[in-house]
Amino acid sequence: MTDDLAAAIPGTLHHVEIWVPDLDRAIADWSWLLEDLGYTLHQRWERGRSWKLGPTYLVFEQSPALTGDRHDRCAPGLNHLAFHVESADRVDLLTAKARENGWSLLFADLHPHAGGPHQYTAYLASRDGFEIELVGPARRTDS
Numbered sequence: 001m002t003d004d005l006a007a008a009i010p011g012t013l014h015h016v017e018i019w020v021p022d023l024d025r026a027i028a029d030w031s032w033l034l035e036d037l038g039y040t041l042h043q044r045w046e047r048g049r050s051w052k053l054g055p056t057y058l059v060f061e062q063s064p065a066l067t068g069d070r071h072d073r074c075a076p077g078l079n080h081l082a083f084h085v086e087s088a089d090r091v092d093l094l095t096a097k098a099r100e101n102g103w104s105l106l107f108a109d110l111h112p113h114a115g116g117p118h119q120y121t122a123y124l125a126s127r128d129g130f131e132i133e134l135v136g137p138a139r140r141t142d143s
Contacts, residue, residue, distance in 0.1 A: 008055035015050070015057045016081070021069040021128055023047060023062035029126045030060060032101060036094065037083055071129040080123075080131035088112070088120035091136040095122040098134075102127045113138075 020026035027049055034051040042052035048061035073079045085091050106123040107114035115121040122134040
């Protein structure tokens with residue numbers, strides 16, 4: 001048993017596997033973000049990559065068994081992944097980087113409080129339709 005697995009809290013996620021229609025595009029869309037969030041490249045093979053943070057890793061695979069060419073977050077199945085971000089400023093920085101890397105801002109009219117006033121969140125969609133949330137604490141305003 002590895003140190004990461006020994007330290008894992010029972011019931012927490014071990015990994016999430018996401019099938020993608022284009023591995024090269026997925027690597028371009030996700031690698032910078034995951035690495036910026038602290039993940040490191042964990043595994044690499046012809047049809048996939050994984051990035052790991054602590055005992056949890058995310059797998060992106062272009063499987064020959066795919067039945068479609070775009071993720072539909074409104075269909076049954078995975079809707080989105082949400083990542084903790086340490087500050088509102090960091091949410092802003094990552095949102096700008098995401099948009100530079102082809103991600104689209106969702107719910108722009110409510111940004112950055114589409115999740116409510118208690119958090120500072122960016123909702124973004126990749127070029128293949130995968131949604132993420134970058135969730136930070138609400139900004140403290142001076143009184």
